[in-house]
Amino acid sequence: MQRNGIKMKEGEKDLLSLNDDRGVVFNIQRFSIHDGPGIRSTVFLKGCALNCPWCQNPESIRLLPEIITRDIKCIKSGKCADICPQGAISLAEGLRVIDWEKCDYCLKCAEVCPSKSIEVAGEHKSVDEVIEEVEKDSSYYRRTGGGMTISGGDPLVQWRFTLALLQKARQKGIHTALDTTGYARWEVLDDILNYTNLVLYDIKHMDSAKHKEATGVPNEPILDNLLKTVKKPEVKVWIRYPIIPGFNDQEEELEKLCEFVITLGPTVEKISLLPFHKFGELKYTATGKVYAYRDCTPLSDERVEELKGLISSHGLHTEIGK
Amino acid sequence: MERPVTKDPREMKSADELLDATCEQTDFYIKIAALSHNIGHQTVMDYNADPLNSLMLDDTLENGNDIYKYNKEFDSYLNVISLGHVNIADSLAAIQKLVFDEKKYTMDELLRALKSNWDGYEEMRQDFVNAPKHGNDDDYADEWAVKVKKKFWETAQKTKDAWGNPCTFDGSSVIAYQAMAFGIGATPDGRMMSDYIADGSCSPSAGADKKGPTAVLNSVGKVPFLYTGLFNQRFMPSFLEGENKKLFSEYLREWFEKMTIPHIQFNVVSSETLREAQKDPESHPDLQVRIAGYSAHFVDLPKETQDSIICRTEHSF
Known part of the structure; x- marks a missing residue:
C-alpha cells in the first residue's frame, strides 16, 4: 500500500514495536502549551498506523528515520x-x-x-535520554500543572517505548498525557493507561467505512477502546476532533459525535475542535510526499464558532484547540 | 603602557587558553579606561563641585563631602560596558568542540576563515554556526557562558579606581550591540563581519536558541549575576491572552524566585505586525517596542534597529 507517497520497507512492519529501551523520537518540544494543561514538554514519536491525508506532521507517519x-x-x-x-x-x-x-x-x-x-x-533515543530532557522543565510543570505529553505519529505504534517513558515519568512524579488515535489492541492501551493521567483521544469520523476510506483503518477498535478508557475513573479524557472540510464538518456528523460523547460519562472533560489548517504543507514537499489537501480551503472562524456552538448546545464542554 | 603580547593562538592547546589571552588583552584596555576615568574624575572633583546634587545624599553634609568625592558606601564609579560576552562564549564553545576536541579544523584555518569574513569557507562556517550555543539549556555551551562571565569579572576586578575600589562591568549596553557590531569582524560563532552581536548583554544570539523560552530562561539563569545585564525576550501576543496569562505569570515567578537575572525585557508583538509596520508606518504610529533598557516607537527607529528586533527569536507555540 502506498498512500501520501509513503513507502514502507520490507520487514518494516515487523519493527513496529521496536523494544522498550529505545524509541524513534522526532522532536521533544519544550514549552508546549496546547497538548494538555500547563507548560509541558511534548515527546513526538515516529510511526502511525493511520495515514490521514490531512496530517500536519507527515514526517511522523513512517516509523523509521x-x-x-x-x-x-x-x-x-x-x-x-x-x-x-x-x-x-x-x-x-x-x-x-x-x-x-x-x-x-x-x-x-x-x-x-x-x-x-x-x-x-527521527532519532533513536533511550528512555533515560528523553526523560533527562523532559525533566529540565520540571519546575515549570510543578508551577503550572503541566508535565509530559507523548504524541506522534501515534505513541501506540512504539507502545513498549511509550509505556517505559510513562512509567519513568510517573516514578519521577511528572504528570503524563497521551495524545493518541486510540488504534491498538485493548491490552496494550489498557496497560499504558495505568501510567497516564490524561488522554487526548482523537475521533475523526463516526462512520467506519468513511473512516477507513480516509485513514486506512476502521473506527470500531478506536471507539471500543474509548468506551473502555472512560471506565477508568483515574484517567481524564479530552476528545480531539479535527474538523476537516468536506470530510467531517457537516452538522449531522457533529450531531453523531455529540450523541456518542454524551454516553461516555464524567471522565470526558471536554471536546477540543481542531480546525483544519495548512501549516504542515511545506513539510510534505520537504519529505517528498504528496499533499492531497493542497487546494482545500480552511473553514472560516465564524463556521468553526458555529460548530462549537452546536456541540455546546448538547451541554458538552468544548473549546477550539490548536 | 604597552599592549601585552599574548601567545599565538595557533600554539594554544585549549579554548581556555584563548579565553585567558582575551582577558589579558581586555585587562590592558580596562587599565587605559581606568587611567582616563581617574584623571577625569579627579578633574571633576577639583573644578566642578556640585553642591545641589550633593544635598540629595545622606552623609555629604555631615562629612563635608562633595558628591564627586568617593563615598565608601557606593560601588566603584569605574564601570566598563560589557558587550558581546555571549558571542565570546559561543565562539569558545565552537572552538573547543571543532578545533580542540574533534580536531576537525586547525586554528590556522579558522584564523584564515575569519580574516576573509568566511568568504570561501561557507561549509566550515556552517559547522561553527551549528556548534552548541548558549540559550538551549545545554551545559556544553552554558558552561562557557558562565566561565566567560566569571573570567571577565575577575579581570575587571584587577583594576582599581583612584580610591582603590575595583572596576566592574556594566551590561546595560542598550543598543550598542548594533552600533558597535559594524566594527567587529567575523567571529568563530559563525557570525559574519558587521552582523549584529547578541542583543542586550545576556540574551542568547538571535536565532541561536531553538528550544523555546523555558530553555532560554534556564540557560541564562545558570550564569551568575556578577555584573548587570540586559535580557530580552520576544513573545507572540497570544501568550498573554486568556488562560495563557496564568502560564505567563508562573513563568515570571520561576524567573523571579529562582534566577539571579535582575530583569527581563519583553516584546509581545509578532514578526508579522513588525513587518507590516515597517512597510506601512503611518498605520502603526503607536506601536511600542522595548529595545534594551528603553522603549521606543517602532516606526521611528532606523531600519537597522527595526530589523534587529525582528531578528530576535520569537517564542511561539
Whole structure:
C-alpha cells in the first residue's frame, strides 16, 4: 500500500514495536502549551498506523528515520549528490534535486550535508535520554500543572517505548498525557493507561467505512477502546476532533459525535475542535510526499464558532484547540 | 603602557587558553579606561563641585563631602560596558568542540576563515554556526557562558579606581550591540563581519536558541549575576491572552524566585505586525517596542534597529 507517497520497507512492519529501551523520537518540544494543561514538554514519536491525508506532521507517519529538507539552507556543496548510493540526488544549477522514488532512507546525504539543509527526522533515543530532557522543565510543570505529553505519529505504534517513558515519568512524579488515535489492541492501551493521567483521544469520523476510506483503518477498535478508557475513573479524557472540510464538518456528523460523547460519562472533560489548517504543507514537499489537501480551503472562524456552538448546545464542554 | 603580547593562538592547546589571552588583552584596555576615568574624575572633583546634587545624599553634609568625592558606601564609579560576552562564549564553545576536541579544523584555518569574513569557507562556517550555543539549556555551551562571565569579572576586578575600589562591568549596553557590531569582524560563532552581536548583554544570539523560552530562561539563569545585564525576550501576543496569562505569570515567578537575572525585557508583538509596520508606518504610529533598557516607537527607529528586533527569536507555540 502506498498512500501520501509513503513507502514502507520490507520487514518494516515487523519493527513496529521496536523494544522498550529505545524509541524513534522526532522532536521533544519544550514549552508546549496546547497538548494538555500547563507548560509541558511534548515527546513526538515516529510511526502511525493511520495515514490521514490531512496530517500536519507527515514526517511522523513512517516509523523509521527519514530525511527532511530545507531548500533555503542549501549552500550547494553537492556533497549529497556525490554520496547518494541510489543516484537519487542530482544538481540543477548547484541546488540539489531529490528523486524521492529512488530514496531508500539510507540517510547518508543528511550525514554529509554541511548546512543542515538535509536533516534526519527521527532519532533513536533511550528512555533515560528523553526523560533527562523532559525533566529540565520540571519546575515549570510543578508551577503550572503541566508535565509530559507523548504524541506522534501515534505513541501506540512504539507502545513498549511509550509505556517505559510513562512509567519513568510517573516514578519521577511528572504528570503524563497521551495524545493518541486510540488504534491498538485493548491490552496494550489498557496497560499504558495505568501510567497516564490524561488522554487526548482523537475521533475523526463516526462512520467506519468513511473512516477507513480516509485513514486506512476502521473506527470500531478506536471507539471500543474509548468506551473502555472512560471506565477508568483515574484517567481524564479530552476528545480531539479535527474538523476537516468536506470530510467531517457537516452538522449531522457533529450531531453523531455529540450523541456518542454524551454516553461516555464524567471522565470526558471536554471536546477540543481542531480546525483544519495548512501549516504542515511545506513539510510534505520537504519529505517528498504528496499533499492531497493542497487546494482545500480552511473553514472560516465564524463556521468553526458555529460548530462549537452546536456541540455546546448538547451541554458538552468544548473549546477550539490548536 | 604597552599592549601585552599574548601567545599565538595557533600554539594554544585549549579554548581556555584563548579565553585567558582575551582577558589579558581586555585587562590592558580596562587599565587605559581606568587611567582616563581617574584623571577625569579627579578633574571633576577639583573644578566642578556640585553642591545641589550633593544635598540629595545622606552623609555629604555631615562629612563635608562633595558628591564627586568617593563615598565608601557606593560601588566603584569605574564601570566598563560589557558587550558581546555571549558571542565570546559561543565562539569558545565552537572552538573547543571543532578545533580542540574533534580536531576537525586547525586554528590556522579558522584564523584564515575569519580574516576573509568566511568568504570561501561557507561549509566550515556552517559547522561553527551549528556548534552548541548558549540559550538551549545545554551545559556544553552554558558552561562557557558562565566561565566567560566569571573570567571577565575577575579581570575587571584587577583594576582599581583612584580610591582603590575595583572596576566592574556594566551590561546595560542598550543598543550598542548594533552600533558597535559594524566594527567587529567575523567571529568563530559563525557570525559574519558587521552582523549584529547578541542583543542586550545576556540574551542568547538571535536565532541561536531553538528550544523555546523555558530553555532560554534556564540557560541564562545558570550564569551568575556578577555584573548587570540586559535580557530580552520576544513573545507572540497570544501568550498573554486568556488562560495563557496564568502560564505567563508562573513563568515570571520561576524567573523571579529562582534566577539571579535582575530583569527581563519583553516584546509581545509578532514578526508579522513588525513587518507590516515597517512597510506601512503611518498605520502603526503607536506601536511600542522595548529595545534594551528603553522603549521606543517602532516606526521611528532606523531600519537597522527595526530589523534587529525582528531578528530576535520569537517564542511561539
